[in-house]
Amino acid sequence: MEIFATMEPADDFEVTDALVDEAVAACHVDLRATVRALLVGQTVIDHRLTALRSKVSAGCLRLPKAMTGAVEWD
Numbered sequence: 338m339e340i341f342a343t344m345e346p347a348d349d350f351e352v353t354d355a356l357v358d359e360a361v362a363a364c365h366v367d368l369r370a371t372v373r374a375l376l377v378g379q380t381v382i383d384h385r386l387t388a389l390r391s392k393v394s395a396g397c398l399r400l401p402k403a404m405t406g407a408v409e410w411d
Contacts, residue, residue: 360375
């Protein structure tokens with residue numbers, strides 16, 4: 338079950354009061370449990386991202402020209 342499936346923020350980084358209330362309600366109004374759940378979730382995401390990064394070869398990445406230092410010739 339996804340906790341936030343019903344409410345989508347307008348901005349990727351916008352966290353509305355309704356989203357906060359929903360997270361707290363999902364943890365039975367226990368703020369410590371809410372913070373713990375969010376930290377565990379963040380740790381899981383960090384571990385998955387690290388695992389994915391280790392599977393991608395740096396030679397296979399397509400970086401923007403600004404990051405590679407490539408010069409465009411006219």
